[in-house]
Amino acid sequence: MSVRPTLGVWGPHPGQPSGVASYIASSLPVLERMWHPMHAEHGTDPDQFDQVLYHLGNNDLHHDAFQALAQRPGPVLLHEINILNYYYQAWERLPEHRQRQVLALLSTALGTEIADGDALEAFWRANPGIDPYSIDARIETLVLDAATCVLVHHQRVAELLKCAHPRARIEVIPFPVTPITVTTDPDVRSRYGICPQTVVFGSFGYLGEYKRIEVLLAAWQAWAERPDDALLLLVGAAQYAVSIPADASIRHIDHPDATDFTELLLSVDCAVQLRGPWLGESSGPVSTLLAHHRSAILTDIPTFHPGRPRTNLTHIPVGGNEVELLTAALEFHYRAPKARPRFDPAFHWSAWAQRVTATLTDPRTR
Known part of the structure; x- marks a missing residue:
């Protein structure tokens, strides 16, 4: 043996x-x-x-x-x-030589000498317009x-x-990705009091700042003449003090169990998963959506593209008109034909x- x-x-x-x-x-x-x-x-x-x-x-x-x-x-x-966020969070536990390596890479990326952790904190306070998490420092x-x-x-x-x-x-x-078999959409929707005819959009996973929920909420509220049967779900535990408007068309489902999470993921009519311009590689929810050929609005970053173009995906670039483009995408997917999930064995x-x-x-x- x-x-x-x-x-x-x-x-x-x-x-x-x-x-x-x-x-x-x-x-x-x-x-x-x-x-x-x-x-x-x-x-x-x-x-x-x-x-x-x-x-x-x-x-x-x-x-x-x-x-x-x-x-x-x-x-x-x-x-x-x-x-980068790992090194920020673990800073006090890093050996001195590793701290020096991180500071050297950040100094090169930012174009200024940063001598220690205190100097780094002072730099962020003096430059609030720079996103410390999305810098390409070749970390x-x-x-x-x-x-x-x-x-x-x-x-x-x-x-x-x-x-x-x-x-x-x-x-x-x-x-x-494990293939997900959803019994019927109305089952999981009914457990959360969602009518089968409602057109549901959803953002899935831990609600961290990197998910840029505020951008999604701004686009949702900017949607002029939004139909009454449109609903936005935010599915996942909040990791920071995100402010969710008191709006009947927006619902936060906190800490759903694993079965409800995956069934909700496939039961929405269109998912919306956002990221910063240089943050994130793997995403379980996005990979599950792509594996099951679900409609989605995604940030236009390399990791959110499938191997081949798909007509049921809309990619939104990060920039000054992001909210406007996202609002237009929400309206488009509201009216787009709906399809049942089908699994890609490559996943x-x-x-x-x-x-x-x-x-x-x-x-x-x-």
Whole structure:
């Protein structure tokens, strides 16, 4: 009887407010076909495993993964392009040499010398018009220098990284999506008191500042002569003090269970998922929408484009007329024909497992 090699997997755990936690939990049973995977706890030594896999994202829930990567180079599944927010949140826990590296990259990107954390805070206060989370400081360099291979979910992301880091080994894997079978739209809608005839728009996932909910709300309220049967759902727990207008056409569904979340995602007539111009790589809700061929209004960033153009997707560029374009898109999708979900097998977990296993067993990855 053959013994499966051990695989240490780092990243957020179930119960933590991170979509990556759910991603990892879903991946472990798939990995068991080839490996003996262990979701590493705080303080786990990465050198005890035959192979490792580091899930890296844009908050300090990933701190243990960053620390393990620093100890043992290995393959990285990069969930976000721009991971500046991780370094901001984990700043006090970073070693001094890492703080200096972050400050050097920010100084170059901002065109001014920033000596320490206090100077960085002073810079943000003096320049409120600069978004500290969306600066392209090439912060990913700190990951790519330690990674034996970087896995991303989109070909355009791989091309961006290869252009900036031609010597890095970048590979593309599908964003895995479990096919969702919705019994009937009226079932999930009725549980929330939504009429079957209502034309429902929805934004899904944790309501963080990066989701730019204020832009969506501004466009919704700017929609002149908005039909009475149009409804906007904000589905997910708020991560900051977002102000939601007291408007009967807007509903916040806080902390839905996993079944309701996925069924609502597919039952809306059109989803609206926004991001900043340089923030975010993987998005579970967006990938689920694309995998099931659902109508959506998306920010025009590389990671929100499918492999081929689709007529039921509208991409909105970030800029001065974003609200106007978004309002027009809402009106267009209100009147557009509605279609039932259908699943694209390219997003299936089996396709993910095949690509990830090939990378993990490649001698160059060790």
